Amino acid sequence: MNNSPIIETKEDAIKLLNTALEHEWAVSFEYTIHAYSMPKEKFFYEDPVMKNTNDARAQTIQIGIDEMYHALQLGIIITQMGGIPSFKCDEVYRYPKIMDNLKRDKKTEDMVTDLYQSAKFKEGAFPEIQNMALNISYDEVRHSRQFTAMMEAIKAMGEEEALCYQHNPKNAEKEEVRLLHEITRLENALMHRYLKYVMLFSGHQDLSQRLFKNSIDHMRNWDKNSGILIKMGDVIAIENAEKDADGVEKSTQPMPYIYEGKNRMEALKALLPAEEKLIGKYEKLISLVEAGEIQDQLKKHLGLDREHLFTQKWLLKNAQSIKNLT
Ligand SMILES: [Fe+2]
Numbered sequence: 001m002n003n004s005p006i007i008e009t010k011e012d013a014i015k016l017l018n019t020a021l022e023h024e025w026a027v028s029f030e031y032t033i034h035a036y037s038m039p040k041e042k043f044f045y046e047d048p049v050m051k052n053t054n055d056a057r058a059q060t061i062q063i064g065i066d067e068m069y070h071a072l073q074l075g076i077i078i079t080q081m082g083g084i085p086s087f088k089c090d091e092v093y094r095y096p097k098i099m100d101n102l103k104r105d106k107k108t109e110d111m112v113t114d115l116y117q118s119a120k121f122k123e124g125a126f127p128e129i130q131n132m133a134l135n136i137s138y139d140e141v142r143h144s145r146q147f148t149a150m151m152e153a154i155k156a157m158g159e160e161e162a163l164c165y166q167h168n169p170k171n172a173e174k175e176e177v178r179l180l181h182e183i184t185r186l187e188n189a190l191m192h193r194y195l196k197y198v199m200l201f202s203g204h205q206d207l208s209q210r211l212f213k214n215s216i217d218h219m220r221n222w223d224k225n226s227g228i229l230i231k232m233g234d235v236i237a238i239e240n241a242e243k244d245a246d247g248v249e250k251s252t253q254p255m256p257y258i259y260e261g262k263n264r265m266e267a268l269k270a271l272l273p274a275e276e277k278l279i280g281k282y283e284k285l286i287s288l289v290e291a292g293e294i295q296d297q298l299k300k301h302l303g304l305d306r307e308h309l310f311t312q313k314w315l316l317k318n319a320q321s322i323k324n325l326t
């Protein structure tokens, strides 16, 4: 990340926004993955901004959601300026120790705060973008303080060496775990694919908001599936990650960065088979899981995807029925 960029032209502005976007994708993943690699309601901390006691894991997920909103804001502005939002992603890491993940998270926050605050805008050139960068930067300042407070609390508990949940290689033989990993990967891809179209159609408010609703559903399903993986004795995987000798996982491509569909019809058509595929995988998984809490949760996810399929079929048919709608 090249800090202190000089912003004079539209190209400079789009470049800054895309650099920030690639960062925001990475952290929205990284924080959620870090959160789902630590135990629930074990590490409480005093939040320096909210002035209350919070579960570090729950707040880390919340910060990941803030980052997703940053990504969305950046992508919409890039599209409105005539640019193409990047779906490439900065590197994502997971360390074996919870503390090391939080240290990285805090360091990342400070680095990105500096990117947003150090950009040198030519006076009066892009006042709203300059304003947006400053506004986002103060979310990052808050995040940095929150991560610091989490680390202090974990240290005070004497839990600096506490480990993340680990992937269990034996689970590779279990079809339900394998399928849930695959479904979770598809949920992630669909969440981003919908977001791409939200950005693409941001000028068409009813369409973009419908697509946004579906994207959020997929984000929630991805998030809930990460919790189910722990109940199944596993942990959320990082796509395309490599693990070094110290157990540190690193991925330069934790999500697909190309999604088909450059216009309305192509985008709407591409969503149908993607939803159908996901529905088929959930139906198969539900048949393998015994009745109970996990099955009930999976049925909720399946229900939402069936709803998406219904909506998407009609969005496509309606668009096709109108002359001059491109
Ligand atoms: Fe952010």
Ligand SMILES: [Fe+2]
Binding pocket: 027, 063, 067, 109, 139, 140, 143
């Ligand atoms: Fe942040």
Ligand SMILES: [Fe+2]
Binding pocket: 190, 214, 218, 275, 278, 304, 305, 306, 308, 309
């Ligand atoms: Fe769906």
